[in-house]
Amino acid sequence: MKTTAALLSLPALALAASISPRQDEGDNFPIKITAGKVIxxxxxCPAGSFGFGNFNFGAGAQSTFDKYAVYSNLQGVQRELSCDFELTLDFPLGCWAGxxxxxYHGDIGVEQPGLFGNFHADYTLEKATTGPNPADLRLTHDEYPKETNYTRFHAIDIGAEACNANERxxxxxxxxxxFLNAPGPDDVGYFSVFDAHVQVRNAVRVPCKRANCPAAL
Incomplete structure (x- = not known):
C-alpha cells in the first residue's frame, strides 16, 4: 500500500497516462478548448496544484491535479475533497451540438472489503445547454481488489449558439x-484523481432557435 505522503508528492504530469491524439484531430474538432482554471x-485543488494544457490547436486538453486525493491510514484520515474548475470553449459561428x-485517471487502493471510492461531478455550460449529469463513478473493492491505476469516463451532451463574434x-x-468510504477505524485505503483528458466530439451544426442566428455561417 502506498503511503499518503508518497501519493501526494507525485507530480500529476508524471503520473498522467495521457491519451495521444491523432495528428489530424485539429481539423476534425471545430470546438476548441482554450483555457482552464480553478474557480x-x-x-x-488548492493554489499551485492545478495544471492545464491543450494540444492540436485546442482540439483537446488536459487538466491535472497534484493534491486531489483522499485517504485513510495510520497517519490520518481525509475522506472527502472537492475541486471546482472551469474550461473555456471557443465555438465557430453558428449553432452547435456535440x-x-x-x-479521468487516478489511483485506487480499496483492498479491504467494504471500501470504495466515489467521484461526483455536476457540469454546466454558461449561456448554453447540457444534458443530464452522468451518474457518479464508484470504484469498489470487487472491481479493484488490488491497488492500481484506473481510467473512468464521463460524457456530457452540450449545445450552444454563437450568433456573432462576441458570443463564441x-x-x-x-x-x-x-469521497473514500472507509467505515472502520482501522480501514486503510486511498482514492485520487490526477488528471482529466477533455475533448468535444461529434460536433455538428444544428438548426438555430434564435431567428437572427444562422445555422451555418
Missing amino acids: GNPNG TLEMI EFKFRTNSRI
Missing part, C-alpha cells in the same frame, strides 16, 4: 467531489 477556493468527453466563448464548469 472558488476548493480544498481538493458531446464533451471527460476521461463559453465557460464549461465542473463542480466535483471525491
